[in-house]
Amino acid sequence: MKRSSDFNELATRSGEWMRGTGPESDIVVSSRIRLARNLADFPFIKRCSDEDRVSIERTVRAKMEQFANWDEVHYYDLEQLPEIDRQFLVERQLVSREIAEADGARGVAVSADEHFSVMVNEEDHLRIQVMHSGLDLKTAWNQINELDDLLESAILYAFNSEFGYLTSCPTNVGTGLRVSVMLHLPALVITRQIEKVFRSMQRINVTVRGLYGEGSQYSGDFYQVSNQITLGRSETELVELVGGDVVPRIIEYERKARDYLVKEGQQDLHDDVSRALGILGTAKKISSEETMHYLSKVRLGVNLGLIDDLAVGTINKLFMQTQPAHLQKLHGRLLRSSERNVERATYLQRHLSDAFES
Amino acid sequence: MKCQYCEKPATFHITEITESTGSQVMHLCEEHAKGFLQKEEADPVASIASALAKQLDLGQTKKELEELDRKACPVCGISFFEFRNTGRLGCPFDYTHFAADLLPLMTNIHDSIQHVGKRPKKTAAADSQAVIIQLRREMEEAVEREDYERASEIRDELRRMEQAEEGMGDS
Numbered sequence: 001m002k003r004s005s006d007f008n009e010l011a012t013r014s015g016e017w018m019r020g021t022g023p024e025s026d027i028v029v030s031s032r033i034r035l036a037r038n039l040a041d042f043p044f045i046k047r048c049s050d051e052d053r054v055s056i057e058r059t060v061r062a063k064m065e066q067f068a069n070w071d072e073v074h075y076y077d078l079e080q081l082p083e084i085d086r087q088f089l090v091e092r093q094l095v096s097r098e099i100a101e102a103d104g105a106r107g108v109a110v111s112a113d114e115h116f117s118v119m120v121n122e123e124d125h126l127r128i129q130v131m132h133s134g135l136d137l138k139t140a141w142n143q144i145n146e147l148d149d150l151l152e153s154a155i156l157y158a159f160n161s162e163f164g165y166l167t168s169c170p171t172n173v174g175t176g177l178r179v180s181v182m183l184h185l186p187a188l189v190i191t192r193q194i195e196k197v198f199r200s201m202q203r204i205n206v207t208v209r210g211l212y213g214e215g216s217q218y219s220g221d222f223y224q225v226s227n228q229i230t231l232g233r234s235e236t237e238l239v240e241l242v243g244g245d246v247v248p249r250i251i252e253y254e255r256k257a258r259d260y261l262v263k264e265g266q267q268d269l270h271d272d273v274s275r276a277l278g279i280l281g282t283a284k285k286i287s288s289e290e291t292m293h294y295l296s297k298v299r300l301g302v303n304l305g306l307i308d309d310l311a312v313g314t315i316n317k318l319f320m321q322t323q324p325a326h327l328q329k330l331h332g333r334l335l336r337s338s339e340r341n342v343e344r345a346t347y348l349q350r351h352l353s354d355a356f357e358s
Numbered sequence: 359m360k361c362q363y364c365e366k367p368a369t370f371h372i373t374e375i376t377e378s379t380g381s382q383v384m385h386l387c388e389e390h391a392k393g394f395l396q397k398e399e400a401d402p403v404a405s406i407a408s409a410l411a412k413q414l415d416l417g418q419t420k421k422e423l424e425e426l427d428r429k430a431c432p433v434c435g436i437s438f439f440e441f442r443n444t445g446r447l448g449c450p451f452d453y454t455h456f457a458a459d460l461l462p463l464m465t466n467i468h469d470s471i472q473h474v475g476k477r478p479k480k481t482a483a484a485d486s487q488a489v490i491i492q493l494r495r496e497m498e499e500a501v502e503r504e505d506y507e508r509a510s511e512i513r514d515e516l517r518r519m520e521q522a523e524e525g526m527g528d529s
């Protein structure tokens with residue numbers, strides 16, 4: 001593992017999990033699993049003194065530095081990193097907003113391909129995360145299970161046989177496992193079925209959250225489904241609940257809605273998608289909400305074959321790189337909100353015209 | 359409309375559906391919306407509060423809950439009241455000290471009180487780890503009241519315990 005504070009290389013790439021590949025990637029953006037773990041001989045974060053936090057960060061970092069095959073893992077000291085860089089890591093979903101905005105000793109280890117990250121001193125001492133493109137929870141589970149074994153070989157975890165892995169918040173206790181799948185569901189939103197679909201899921205221990213169209217001028221049509229309970233079911237059962245049961249059902253509803261749109265409203269849809277692409281390609285300034293709204297339509301258009309010359313991976317990359325910290329990193333200096341809107345429009349214009357010319 | 363968490367305009371309107379709180383619309387600014395979307399769990403304070411409210415319905419009297427609020431962990435010092443207000447426990451020993459009090463909460467949140475699944479290959483007795491946490495806290499308190507003699511006694515004791523532990527790990 002090497003300590004790092006340089007993001008120039010990261011900024012130009014999109015994360016591996018944003019490639020737009022993997023099973024069901026026309027609907028499923030990413031599959032993520034995280035594990036919450038704590039050291040047995042320290043209080044939980046909220047009760048830690050500053051010295052405790054320093055000791056935990058030092059201990060864990062020293063152990064990780066000794067892992068074989070971790071040469072390409074980067075460690076970022078979040079206490080030292082400027083705010084813009086921390087926000088950049090948040091936008092890439094490598095760290096949580098909580099740890100980015102917290103105080104005191106804390107850090108994150110990130111694999112070169114950005115498939116995994118290990119946050120140190122988040123709400124729990126360790127938050128291990130693995131992320132893959134498309135619906136690929138089995139790969140994610142195997143990888144995170146191995147990572148957990150590796151960390152466990154070096155660190156004594158807080159665990160008891162009754163409540164399992166002990167966490168700062170009882171909502172995470174037991175497996176400490178949270179499975180989250182990010183879905184793009186524009187057709188269910190357009191056909192106004194989205195709320196009905198999610199209401200039908202209310203009783204089955206999953207949480208759904210998303211950018212929702214109603215009351216908002218623009219919507220991105222992205223929804224996240226995750227398991228609500230963590231105790232009393234095994235890791236593989238929880239992975240199966242989300243990845244084998246709930247998500248496939250939502251995918252089926254979205255596909256039906258897409259078929260319906262293609263059959264019944266092809267012309268309207270094509271018009272909508274083309275206009276969205278037109279606005280993204282010609283606007284002189286554009287907010288991040290508007291960008292998300294139109295990129296969502298373009299993403300649907302690409303997946304339905306209404307736009308030929310763009311790849312889903314390109315759209316995903318645009319979603320990521322038009323966010324504030326990414327724009328500023330790429331531009332090389334801090335920008336005010338109004339400047340960002342201009343820079344965002346310029347960026348979109350350049351990349352969309354590239355896509356058409358190539 | 360303003361963001362629920364700050365003064366910026368709310369440009370994102372997020373619907374969250376969970377079993378405990380039902381469907382809920384949040385009005386957030388761009389920054390808070392992004393943070394909210396990336397957080398994968400529902401607000402723990404809300405779900406713990408609603409679980410405790412259910413316990414009240416189930417016959418636990420207000421007086422019993424008030425007594426429980428005053429109960430504190432001997433290792434980290436957190437009171438049940440503090441836990442209830444923040445949704446966060448203070449140390450691993452809380453799961454032992456408050457075990458009986460946490461059971462109804464666990465049933466409400468997880469519909470279970472027994473871990474199933476992965477187990478670490480090595481575990482240590484919760485008590486010995488709790489002693490380490492407690493001694494470290496006592497040492498910091500001794501330093502604070504400038505009782506350096508006591509602090510260094512505790513430091514030696516801690517070293518002995520940590521060495522004993524390392525030795526056990528190697529065997």
Ligand SMILES: [Zn+2]
Pocket residue numbers: 361362363364365366386387388389390
């Ligand atoms: Zn806000």
Ligand SMILES: [Zn+2]
Pocket residue numbers: 431432433434435436448449450451452
């Ligand atoms: Zn405690």
